[in-house]
Amino acid sequence: MEKKYTNYDEIDFAEEPSFIRWVQGKDQKATAFWNKWIGKHPEKSAAIKAAKVLVQAINIKEEEPSEARIKNLWDKIDAETKNDAKETAVVRSIGRRRWMSIAAAACIGLVAFFALYNPTTTVSIGNGEHLAYTLPDNSKVELNADSKLTFKAGDFDGDRIVNLEGEAFFEVEKGQSFKVITPNGMIEVLGTSFNVNARNGGLAVDCRTGKVLVTAKGSEQTLTKGLGTKLNANKSALETAYETDIDRQIGWRNGEFYLEMIPFTQAIEELERQFAIKIECDSSLKNKVGSYSFRTDDLKQAMQNVSFPLNADFEINGENVTIKAK
Amino acid sequence: MSDILLWKQLKDGNKSALERIYSTYISSLLRYGRKFSRNDQVIEDCIQDLFIELWKNRAGLGMTDSIQRYLLVALRRKVIRQLDKSKKWVSDTEPTELDFEAEIAVDQKLIEMEISSERAQQVKAAMGNLSKRQKEVIYLKYVSGLDYEDIGEIMDLNYQSVRNLVSNALKKLKGTLLPLVLVLMQLEKIGF
Numbered sequence A: 001m002e003k004k005y006t007n008y009d010e011i012d013f014a015e016e017p018s019f020i021r022w023v024q025g026k027d028q029k030a031t032a033f034w035n036k037w038i039g040k041h042p043e044k045s046a047a048i049k050a051a052k053v054l055v056q057a058i059n060i061k062e063e064e065p066s067e068a069r070i071k072n073l074w075d076k077i078d079a080e081t082k083n084d085a086k087e088t089a090v091v092r093s094i095g096r097r098r099w100m101s102i103a104a105a106a107c108i109g110l111v112a113f114f115a116l117y118n119p120t121t122t123v124s125i126g127n128g129e130h131l132a133y134t135l136p137d138n139s140k141v142e143l144n145a146d147s148k149l150t151f152k153a154g155d156f157d158g159d160r161i162v163n164l165e166g167e168a169f170f171e172v173e174k175g176q177s178f179k180v181i182t183p184n185g186m187i188e189v190l191g192t193s194f195n196v197n198a199r200n201g202g203l204a205v206d207c208r209t210g211k212v213l214v215t216a217k218g219s220e221q222t223l224t225k226g227l228g229t230k231l232n233a234n235k236s237a238l239e240t241a242y243e244t245d246i247d248r249q250i251g252w253r254n255g256e257f258y259l260e261m262i263p264f265t266q267a268i269e270e271l272e273r274q275f276a277i278k279i280e281c282d283s284s285l286k287n288k289v290g291s292y293s294f295r296t297d298d299l300k301q302a303m304q305n306v307s308f309p310l311n312a313d314f315e316i317n318g319e320n321v322t323i324k325a326k
Numbered sequence B: 001m002s003d004i005l006l007w008k009q010l011k012d013g014n015k016s017a018l019e020r021i022y023s024t025y026i027s028s029l030l031r032y033g034r035k036f037s038r039n040d041q042v043i044e045d046c047i048q049d050l051f052i053e054l055w056k057n058r059a060g061l062g063m064t065d066s067i068q069r070y071l072l073v074a075l076r077r078k079v080i081r082q083l084d085k086s087k088k089w090v091s092d093t094e095p096t097e098l099d100f101e102a103e104i105a106v107d108q109k110l111i112e113m114e115i116s117s118e119r120a121q122q123v124k125a126a127m128g129n130l131s132k133r134q135k136e137v138i139y140l141k142y143v144s145g146l147d148y149e150d151i152g153e154i155m156d157l158n159y160q161s162v163r164n165l166v167s168n169a170l171k172k173l174k175g176t177l178l179p180l181v182l183v184l185m186q187l188e189k190i191g192f
Helices: A003-007 A010-015 A017-023 A028-040 A042-057 A067-080 A098-109 A264-275 A299-307 B003-011 B015-034 B040-056 B067-089 B108-112 B117-129 B132-143 B148-155 B159-187
Strands: A110-112 A121-125 A131-134 A140-143 A147-151 A160-171 A178-182 A185-189 A193-198 A204-209 A211-216 A219-224 A227-230 A256-263 A278-281 A289-295 A312-317 A320-325
Touching: A010 A017, A010 A042, A010 B159, A017 A028, A017 A042, A028 A042, A042 B159, A067 B015, A067 B040, A121 A131, A121 A140, A140 A147, A178 A193, A185 A193, A204 A211, A204 A219, A219 A227, A256 A264, A264 A278, A264 A289, A264 A299, A289 A299, A289 B040, A299 A312, A299 A320, A299 B040, B003 B015, B003 B067, B015 B040, B015 B067, B040 B067, B067 B148, B117 B159, B132 B148, B132 B159, B148 B159
Parallel strands: A160 A178, A278 A320
Antiparallel strands: A110 A121, A121 A147, A131 A140, A140 A160, A147 A160, A160 A193, A178 A185, A185 A211, A193 A204, A204 A227, A211 A219, A256 A289, A312 A320
């Protein structure tokens, strides 16, 4: 064992596990061994010194992950491994139900008009807010930021129709037909839960439970659990129903956004809505199609997440953010 | 406790074994993952999936004598699959996310030896001359402290390829670092 080292050059030493552990100070046995060996082989001291410096130089820069991060991640894993049901699918991380806490604050944005003969209720919220709202038939709606819902409260039980601009998640009570009318198409259901995104002249619907009929531009799609549809790229018809990751689509309810295959401008709009900020961005970046995900609890982290795939730098100045190509 | 015993407890459905495995290896998993992508969310999602799957499929797990190796292999596959997916979506940006990025830190010891900022840059840039695979083997050998067999299994390479990668990487590093090595040897007259 000791013998073989006499033919070693600096590279051989630098590759030797016990030599590395000695240099890194990780192994007392190795320390004892090498101190002794070097004493016996002074002719090797040049090679040993070079190898030692080389191993010391390979000191790769790393940040130790924070305690909080390690704990948060474990909490998520812990929650998902609590119930032993083997058949449950792996569900994506679920954050705090942040919208609950701001729902009260969001009421500032809730305006109800009761005109005498044509009572229309308007529920609207601005940027940086989410709102949970219960309709007269006990169906639940969660409005995403910068969205508006109107309906006629007077005869809601007989004719369940709501108008939506923006994005919302619905949990519909069983009963007569329930219709969601958007500028770009209509969704009709019996009793179910589903997400509607009707922004930027588009329409995307993802069904979580029950059955949904979506009509737009003369085409229609029936969705059952786990299926979604959206207007195609030239907004001329609905795409054939496809499998959807509903937990991602409604991640916004927990402050989590997974935006897939979209131009960066749309991610900018979402960030502006969620954080109530203004973003200025190099025009060369605006049309880069990609996936952008972020959480709404940390602006800096969110900006890091979206600028990384673009290889861009960003700067936060209060409510103004600038994004520049590197 | 030995890895084999801890692994057996996990297979038997002992939740605290899962927690113990997590707390022992989470730091090295997060740090290793970060070398593939600085998008922390992606890495955390992969690690979360990894542990949930480990728990759900515990009964069917094979035996392992190295939990660290098992976890690094699994994480690497997940991360690469995930980044491949997102690479497809980012049409005209460079696929930098798939790079294994590692940089040498200029540590306090070298600074105390009053190396010039130019030399500090040389040290930092030394890893830049290595291929992605070379960076990764160097990382796994010198930071994670793994042997050639384990590294081969993690990177899906045979033993000899790992050895070649390591010694070629070291030769390159030596070339870049040589001026510095010489200076340091001059300074470190007292030796050992």
